[in-house]
Amino acid sequence: MPQPAPATETLREIIASARNLVFFGGAGVSTESGIPDFRSPDGLYAAQTAYGYRPEGILSIDFFEARPDVFFDYYVHNILHLDAQPNAAHRALAQLEDRGVLSAVVTQNIDGLHQLAGSRTVHELHGSVLRNHCRECGTPHDVAEVVAGASTPDAVPRCRRCGGVVRPDVVLYGEVLDPQVVSAAVDAIRTADVLIVGGTSLVVHPAAGLVNCFRGDRLVLINKEATPHDSAADLVIRAPIGQVLGAAALRE
Numbered sequence: 001m002p003q004p005a006p007a008t009e010t011l012r013e014i015i016a017s018a019r020n021l022v023f024f025g026g027a028g029v030s031t032e033s034g035i036p037d038f039r040s041p042d043g044l045y046a047a048q049t050a051y052g053y054r055p056e057g058i059l060s061i062d063f064f065e066a067r068p069d070v071f072f073d074y075y076v077h078n079i080l081h082l083d084a085q086p087n088a089a090h091r092a093l094a095q096l097e098d099r100g101v102l103s104a105v106v107t108q109n110i111d112g113l114h115q116l117a118g119s120r121t122v123h124e125l126h127g128s129v130l131r132n133h134c135r136e137c138g139t140p141h142d143v144a145e146v147v148a149g150a151s152t153p154d155a156v157p158r159c160r161r162c163g164g165v166v167r168p169d170v171v172l173y174g175e176v177l178d179p180q181v182v183s184a185a186v187d188a189i190r191t192a193d194v195l196i197v198g199g200t201s202l203v204v205h206p207a208a209g210l211v212n213c214f215r216g217d218r219l220v221l222i223n224k225e226a227t228p229h230d231s232a233a234d235l236v237i238r239a240p241i242g243q244v245l246g247a248a249a250l251r252e
């Protein structure tokens, strides 16, 4: 058997000593499940060439209201990845929760993969593509109805009860985060003794502010690139998150 890298061994020790571990993750957690970051250079290029707008423009509430047909075309083809499966990072976090080590996952992702892996306490800062509701009457709709509605002649999913436009429970640009979700995420991070941050560069709001709420003993950062918090961390690992967390925490 190959010897584990020293950083992985240190992470294993930190996890073993944790009493109340919280994980905070970003887009990098899902890239190993084949979900590209729409803000990456490739994602940016794809949106610009196919639609003539930046992803942040299309995914804004103003754009949604003005051109829901274009929004849903982009959304269904670039944001929804309904065949994606959890990777080793998702599985490791679900196991840590089962073992009573991890108390919560805070995520910026909207793909529902943590829950698919078995995680139960997941604070989804930006919502979830798997939940959708009618803007007029609030009736919930599942994501299959959104996909089906986006391929109708007017290219907009409509409520089966009232005909109103159905939208994803995803925080669009220009909208505020759900204060209850933020509050639950802050509470989880503030009371954690170990915080593992992964797959996020921690430069975008609200990620940076949330990490500043941490008062615990050990801060671990796992990201392919440097982050502004690296100097404050007890352990920094520059490697793919699935590989690292899987090696440190997964029990087969």
Ligand code: ZN
Binding pocket: 134, 135, 136, 137, 138, 139, 159, 160, 161, 162, 163, 164
């Ligand atoms: Zn309705």
